Amino acid sequence: MISLAGRDILHAWGKFVFTGVGLGLLIGVTLTMAGVYRGMVDDAKVLLDNSGADLWVVQQDTLGPYAEASSLYDDTWRGILSMAGVARAANVTYLTMQVRRGERDVRAMVVGVVGGEPGLPGQPGFLVAGRHLSRSHYEAVADLASGFRLGDRIQIRRHHYTVVGLTRRMVSSGGDPMIFIPLKDAQAAQFLKDNDAIVRQRARTAANPAFSTPNVLDAVLASQSSNPYVNAVLVQIEAGRDPEQVAEPIRRWKRLTVYTRAQMEEILIGKLIATSSKQIGMFLVILAIVSAAIVAFIIYTLTLGKIREIAVLKLIGTRNRTIAGMIMQQAVGLGLIGFVVGKIAATFWAPFFPKYVLLETGDALRGFVAVVVICILASVLAIRAALKVDPAEAIGG
Amino acid sequence: MADMEKTGIRIEGLRKRYGEGDTAVDALKGVDMQVAPGEVVGLIGPSGSGKSTLLKCLGAVIEPSAGRMTLGQDLIYNDRWEIADLRALRRDKIGFVFQAPYLIPFLDVTDNVALLPMLAGESNAIARQRARELLEALDVAHRARAMPAQLSGGEQQRVAIARALVNRPPVILADEPTAPLDSERALAVIRILNQMARQFDTAIIVVTHDEKIIPTFKRIYHIRDGRTHEEAGAAMPLE
Ligand SMILES: Nc1ncnc2c1ncn2[C@@H]1O[C@H](COP(=O)(O)OP(=O)(O)OP(=O)(O)O)[C@@H](O)[C@H]1O
Ligand SMILES: [Mg+2]
Numbered sequence: 221m222i223s224l225a226g227r228d229i230l231h232a233w234g235k236f237v238f239t240g241v242g243l244g245l246l247i248g249v250t251l252t253m254a255g256v257y258r259g260m261v262d263d264a265k266v267l268l269d270n271s272g273a274d275l276w277v278v279q280q281d282t283l284g285p286y287a288e289a290s291s292l293y294d295d296t297w298r299g300i301l302s303m304a305g306v307a308r309a310a311n312v313t314y315l316t317m318q319v320r321r322g323e324r325d326v327r328a329m330v331v332g333v334v335g336g337e338p339g340l341p342g343q344p345g346f347l348v349a350g351r352h353l354s355r356s357h358y359e360a361v362a363d364l365a366s367g368f369r370l371g372d373r374i375q376i377r378r379h380h381y382t383v384v385g386l387t388r389r390m391v392s393s394g395g396d397p398m399i400f401i402p403l404k405d406a407q408a409a410q411f412l413k414d415n416d417a418i419v420r421q422r423a424r425t426a427a428n429p430a431f432s433t434p435n436v437l438d439a440v441l442a443s444q445s446s447n448p449y450v451n452a453v454l455v456q457i458e459a460g461r462d463p464e465q466v467a468e469p470i471r472r473w474k475r476l477t478v479y480t481r482a483q484m485e486e487i488l489i490g491k492l493i494a495t496s497s498k499q500i501g502m503f504l505v506i507l508a509i510v511s512a513a514i515v516a517f518i519i520y521t522l523t524l525g526k527i528r529e530i531a532v533l534k535l536i537g538t539r540n541r542t543i544a545g546m547i548m549q550q551a552v553g554l555g556l557i558g559f560v561v562g563k564i565a566a567t568f569w570a571p572f573f574p575k576y577v578l579l580e581t582g583d584a585l586r587g588f589v590a591v592v593v594i595c596i597l598a599s600v601l602a603i604r605a606a607l608k609v610d611p612a613e614a615i616g617g
Numbered sequence: 618m619a620d621m622e623k624t625g626i627r628i629e630g631l632r633k634r635y636g637e638g639d640t641a642v643d644a645l646k647g648v649d650m651q652v653a654p655g656e657v658v659g660l661i662g663p664s665g666s667g668k669s670t671l672l673k674c675l676g677a678v679i680e681p682s683a684g685r686m687t688l689g690q691d692l693i694y695n696d697r698w699e700i701a702d703l704r705a706l707r708r709d710k711i712g713f714v715f716q717a718p719y720l721i722p723f724l725d726v727t728d729n730v731a732l733l734p735m736l737a738g739e740s741n742a743i744a745r746q747r748a749r750e751l752l753e754a755l756d757v758a759h760r761a762r763a764m765p766a767q768l769s770g771g772e773q774q775r776v777a778i779a780r781a782l783v784n785r786p787p788v789i790l791a792d793e794p795t796a797p798l799d800s801e802r803a804l805a806v807i808r809i810l811n812q813m814a815r816q817f818d819t820a821i822i823v824v825t826h827d828e829k830i831i832p833t834f835k836r837i838y839h840i841r842d843g844r845t846h847e848e849a850g851a852a853m854p855l856e
Binding site: 221222224227228230231232528529532533534535536537538539542610611612614615616 | 669672673676678679704705707708709713715716719721722723724728732733735736737741764780792
């Protein structure tokens, strides 16, 4: 037996290819949407991996430092370092902001890290060029995606920083590239007010009769113009320790909230990007419905155009099963063309997206199965029409 | 061949009523007809007289209301269908030729003909071999790889005849097979049908309005108002 569906597709290949390409672009969009979601999840995981931390110590009862604001005194880390099982602890600050690059500005996550000792948690794990932060002021290590090059000058608030090192795939959970600067500078940047505000605040403080003694006034002014807070303390535990067992005493004795890697991942993926992933899920549902409608419409139209031939096929004794199979195979054939085009299109355009798009083989396989199922369902309408055709129609009046 | 098989087509008291009640139409009111194997008969009559209805009943695509029909040695209808698988009956026992050839546009000439034996479970190679033999006999073998749209009207009709013959059915039903053809081609088609009827022992019924071919029949059934009358034809020589 020959493949009736295959012969029909070969005969009308132009129609099939054009429809398949159209469908394919739609499938490409669908695969890309899935890739955008996977990219977001991957960004979150990379953020956690690259921080080099096993535990995140944050302000009590907050989901900090990524999903909620958190602030701790910047001497908390010393106490944590002395706890059992803690190998290293380091302060870190995160501040998402616009930084100036020449005439334009880029959105970036400015990370304040403790410089000097390489390997401390919070620092960029690896560099593609240049060196790590070594001085305590006005140096920066930037992610390549920020567009900065070695030697460039970055303006963050009122200060300029020189790019001494470049890193890669260091992004916030929102996909913004990271710029690492020394902790002290970052604390200042988080706190920094404009000159007018400082002048006004000084005047207000000086006018307060409670601070009338000169020494007291100086001390209060000094405390107002420095920032003793950080967003989190990143902790590395000793090899072989159970993170939960190290975390528990810190929670109890330091009265702070501590998250393990697994809990942090749950916060990022389950809470921070949950809305976005629902948004994408909604898109996927709509795209699937639209694809199904297109396949159904095309196959239905193609079938109606063949009513005469189907009547003849029935008259000469073709089984209903054979005719239904022919239509279903054509629908699946259309889906296959569409899937191949879609996969190629998605692979081609994914790198041009501003945020990371991760095309997973598993998603492609799931997409493939979905396409085949949708095509089979979409052919039902056409099959019903074909089975209703009366073989007597072939004889006519 | 056994005598039993020499029956060809026999129709007795066939009736067909379309619809019910006030709007019912009695298209056939007791048709008697017999066509022997190897014989080509004409079926003529005015428009609306029931020619197509008779062909559809014989072709087992509509169900008669009453009567008897026998194809070869098989009683197929006796006030009800006597055969369970009408589809297989159409495929194996009846060949159809229509006014328009209705070839399958996406199959080439050979596969248009070979499709029937393939549907009956024959291997592709044997089905195509049988198709080629018939195309040879019908003088269209040189177009065997062409698509239907690339053939002339007469060539298409010969391919359609090959398709009707390929499963060696005892009966061929032809509904106005020469209508779109000029008189020379029309006569050629009738000549081929006669030749095939003799060669394969097939009983052939040709429904026609075509004045050019009516004189070629030896026997003609005239159908008027749902009833048939047998007449002798002019039996004009075809060679
Ligand atoms: N499906 C149907 N339902 C109801 N009446 C029908 C149907 N098909 C045919 N008829 C009626 O049955 C009668 C015979 O029709 P039929 O098509 O057999 O005529 P015909 O001899 O083939 O005519 P023509 O030469 O015009 O093709 C006509 O009166 C027609 O109106
Ligand atoms: Mg008719």
